[in-house]
Amino acid sequence: MKVFLETQELILRQFTEEDADNLFELDSDPEVMRFINGGKPPEDKIIHKQGLPRVLGYYEKYENFGFWATIEKSSNQFIGWFHFYPAIENKFAVELQLVNNDEIALGYRLRKSSWGKGYATEGSQALVSKGFAELGVQRVVAWALTANKASIRVMEKAGLKFEKEFTFTQSQLPNVQPLERKAVKYALNKDEFHLPQRLA
Template sequence: MMKYYEKYDRYGIWAAIEKSSNDFIGWFHSYPATENKFAVELGIIADDEIALGYRLYPDKWGKGYATEGSQKLVSKGFKEWGIQKVASWTLADNQRSIRVLEKVGLKFEKEFFFTENQLPNLTQSERKAVKYALKQKDYLSSN
């Protein structure tokens, strides 16, 4: 994780802290998509894309935290950091994450499958995934 801070001045992984309890509830990330080994292997990303993602404790799901944190990173990326395109991917069965991506403004771009080597404990149908993305110009024209 520290390599992002050493290599880039604006990308990395941020702790998610719940304001009401001051508890660590997970994290958010924003980094060049070319840093994601799986995405590179699958050829699903372009050089100018920034990967957006998060992981939250299950007991914090459904409270709007994923949407709120993702919205902040997308806004900051487009308005302050000059990012041209944000991309994110998730398993096709993960309807909650897909809904978060849609709420943040990302649009469906493609379907793909993770390989058995990448996700060895899942069946082929469970490895089906989707990629969503948003360009800066589209974000700025709608906000």
């Protein structure tokens, strides 16, 4: 198990084959998936045959980019994940002509039991800081449905700024109502980055 990043409250490590049940449990919570796919539960075989292999594949393709299983230090429990990878790896973003080759996409998915503890902000700030300081990242981007106010606040706390509005297509989010498919993209360039006080 390779630890990628450690913060005051969190450990971000590589996923392993043993994390399939963790992923399935995470994605089985309709509230967690509300702004991802309208709350539709996953199929176990999809996690095992597609989801987890895709996640593990990033480690072969990139040394420092991919998905990171997130452990809460106080409980030593899996609470979700963060991703930090080349934005052109995101199929939907490419279809919408939303991203460029030099952009790294930031995102996360956390268990409901860990919401409201500042973990999304803590992990996001740490990844942005590491990306600019150590990984040669020049630009970080993130996106969220307009209705997902909590994630938009996290992007802002991580230093990202509003860039544009866009709308996901019906084929991309078939379980989300048309008006709810509206989204926003946020971005931050390296030369605009200021180390958050809590990480200084």
